[in-house]
Amino acid sequence: MLIDWFTVGAQALNFLILVWLMKRFLYKPILNAIDARDKRIAAELADADAKRAEARRERDEFERKNNEFDQRRAELLSQATDEAKTERQRLFDEARKATDALTAKRMETLRSDARNLSQAISRRAQQEVFDIARKALADLATTSLEERLGDVFTRRVREMDGKAKAALGEALRAASDPALVRSTFDLPAEQRAAIQNALNETFSAEIHVRFETAPELVSGIELATNGQKVVWSIADYLASLEKGVGELLSKQAKSEPSHESKTAPKDVRKRQ
Amino acid sequence: MRLSPDEMIFWQHGILKLNATIVFTWGLMLVLAVGSRLITRRLSTDLERARWQNLLEIVVTAIEKQIEEVGLPYPKKYLGFLGTLFLFVATASLCTVIPGYEPPTGSLSTTAALALCVFVAVPLFGIGDQGMRGYLKSYVEPTFIMLPFNIISEVSRTLALAVRLFGNMMSGAMIIGILLTITPFIFPIVMTALGLLTGMVQAYIFSVLAAVYIAAATRTRKPKSEPVPDTRSNNEPKDTLWIP
Structure with missing residues (x-):
């Protein structure tokens, strides 16, 4: 008989005991350990997921802030650029104005200097011209010339127009002192007599005359009495000429600024 | 010559x-x-663990997975019984390399005891899962005429379990014993190695068949209320399996 029923029973009991032992010492602890590990891994995964979600959230937040920062920076940069442009334009305008003012001032100074120089040159030339003329006439003045001058003077006295003649006559008659006749050179007696005669005949009266020598007259004779004066000399011609030249120069000086003011803006624009 | 260690x-x-x-x-x-x-004694719940603990975890989880694949959705419930069946038969076979050792599974008494345990465990698990009425009703499915055939099937498969394991284990030990007398060098070692393989296969077959019987007992009436996927239905028919 291959089957021993006592052994069968014993083995069945042994097997059930073994089942209990295995459950007690093997399956339960091992499964518990596996479950604990699974839970731990699940917890760690959940934690990792939470951290990942947190990291994602923080990354989104960071990106949002970064975008805001970029936007803000761009705005500030744009604003600063605009302000810089405005400021540069303002400074440029100020500089241009200052340059214009400086240029205008410099031009004015240049014009003034030119005008002064021109006037000085004119005056100097005028002075030189008249000095040369005076010197030449003074060098040329001789006794014969003086005689000729005396003749001319007497003729002028005689040919005076009515009104001047009346005024001078009145002055001569009213004068308490003798009338003063001045000349560049000492007049000879014939000339003095001729002048005395001419005065007496012209004003039909005895005119008292006193003769003096006056070198500043250049070449000429002057009769002065009681505020009235009759003069004929080359200096008068020269003075008249000098006056005419002076008027001409002053007129030219006045017209120059107006001419320059029209051309000035063009120069400024060119310099820009 | 002894046929059984009894x-x-x-x-x-x-x-x-x-x-x-x-x-x-x-x-x-x-x-x-x-x-x-x-x-x-000192199990680690960390990711790093001892080599032996790792081995036991592999064994336990492999058994658990195998039970689940057979068709038992809650393997922890059956792990104690089916796992111990496998470990006992497998260890009994592995120890044949020890000189003087006689595998207890080479005794028909042991295999009969194990088969009886399965014979008792199947209805117990079936009743625990479906209730007494539901389990008993499975014997008259699909018709009342099938009752005697179902009962015969229960008894015969238990007998088959016992004889199959006994035959394989006894024959392995017997072959080695005969070979030792004929060719005492080298060849018995090869046969011993082959016997180890046969023993492991038998352990697997015994426990899987037990799992299939339990699965059949616990899932007989389930398709009416809870449809079972077609892929798992292949595990249910036991008669079509070829068992060495």
């Missing part, structure tokens, strides 16, 4: 006897229990 009796008093089958079974039980206790 015949090696160390002590006997009346019907009580202490034969090699029981002694070696105790030895195996001692090895399994003490080994498990030693390894599981």
Whole structure:
């Protein structure tokens, strides 16, 4: 008989005991350990997921802030650029104005200097011209010339127009002192007599005359009495000429600024 | 020549006897229990763990997965019974490399005891899962005429379980014994290695068949309320399996 029923029973009991032992010492602890590990891994995964979600959230937040920062920076940069442009334009305008003012001032100074120089040159030339003329006439003045001058003077006295003649006559008659006749050179007696005669005949009266020598007259004779004066000399011609030249120069000086003011803006624009 | 270790009796008093089958079974039980206790004394729940713990975890999870694949959706419930079946038969086969050892599974008494345990466990799990009425009703499915055939099937498959394991284990030990007398060098080693493989296969077959029987008992009436995927239905028919 291959089957021993006592052994069968014993083995069945042994097997059930073994089942209990295995459950007690093997399956339960091992499964518990596996479950604990699974839970731990699940917890760690959940934690990792939470951290990942947190990291994602923080990354989104960071990106949002970064975008805001970029936007803000761009705005500030744009604003600063605009302000810089405005400021540069303002400074440029100020500089241009200052340059214009400086240029205008410099031009004015240049014009003034030119005008002064021109006037000085004119005056100097005028002075030189008249000095040369005076010197030449003074060098040329001789006794014969003086005689000729005396003749001319007497003729002028005689040919005076009515009104001047009346005024001078009145002055001569009213004068308490003798009338003063001045000349560049000492007049000879014939000339003095001729002048005395001419005065007496012209004003039909005895005119008292006193003769003096006056070198500043250049070449000429002057009769002065009681505020009235009759003069004929080359200096008068020269003075008249000098006056005419002076008027001409002053007129030219006045017209120059107006001419320059029209051309000035063009120069400024060119310099820009 | 001994056909069974039952015949090696160390002590006997009346019907009580202490034969090699029981002694070696105790030895195996001692090895399994003490080994498990030693390894599981300091279990690590960290990701890093001891080599032996890793081995036991692999074994346990593999058994668990195998039970689930057979068609039992809650493997932890059956792990104690089916896992111990496998480990006991497998260890009994592995220990054949020890000189002087006689596998207790080479005794028809042991295999019969194990088959009886399965024979009792199947209805117990079936009743626990479906209730007494539901389980008993599975015997008259699809018609009442099938009742005797179902009962015969239950008995015959239990007998088949016992004889199959006994035959394989006994024959392995027997072949090695015969070969030792004919060619005492080298060839018995090869056959021993082959016997180890056969033993592992038998352990797998025994436990898987037990799992299939339990699955059949617990899932007989389920398709009416809870449809089962077609892929799993292949595990249910036991008669179509080819068992060596």
